[in-house]
Amino acid sequence: MAGVENSIKPTHFLASSEPRTMTVRRKVLVDPHMCEGHALCVHSAPDVFDVTDGDVATCSERPSEKLWDQVAAAVDACPRGAITVVEDQ
Numbered sequence: 809m810a811g812v813e814n815s816i817k818p819t820h821f822l823a824s825s826e827p828r829t830m831t832v833r834r835k836v837l838v839d840p841h842m843c844e845g846h847a848l849c850v851h852s853a854p855d856v857f858d859v860t861d862g863d864v865a866t867c868s869e870r871p872s873e874k875l876w877d878q879v880a881a882a883v884d885a886c887p888r889g890a891i892t893v894v895e896d897q
């Protein structure tokens with residue numbers, strides 16, 4: 809019986825099956841050389857993007873968490889691929 813007892817592994821050292829969450833800070837950028845200012849991003853995410861001068865979009869680089877779905881929609885809507893989301897160091 810001593811052999812059986814020795815084969816039992818301490819479960820507290822095993823990996824948890826609980827999903828792990830990791831917060832990754834990110835920010836959104838508009839490439840002014842790519843942007844053509846037609847404001848599709850503003851329609852998708854009006855609280856994040858703005859085209860005040862009519863030429864190039866500006867954005868809030870670190871919008872609140874609830875606005876990131878809108879940012880994703882803006883990335884998809886931008887015909888120039890001018891919007892990127894990068895990890896914020």
Ligand code: SF4
Pocket residue numbers: 838842843844845846847848849850857859864865885886887888889890891
């Ligand atoms: S949709 Fe893209 S190209 Fe158009 S204004 Fe917004 S960032 Fe610029």
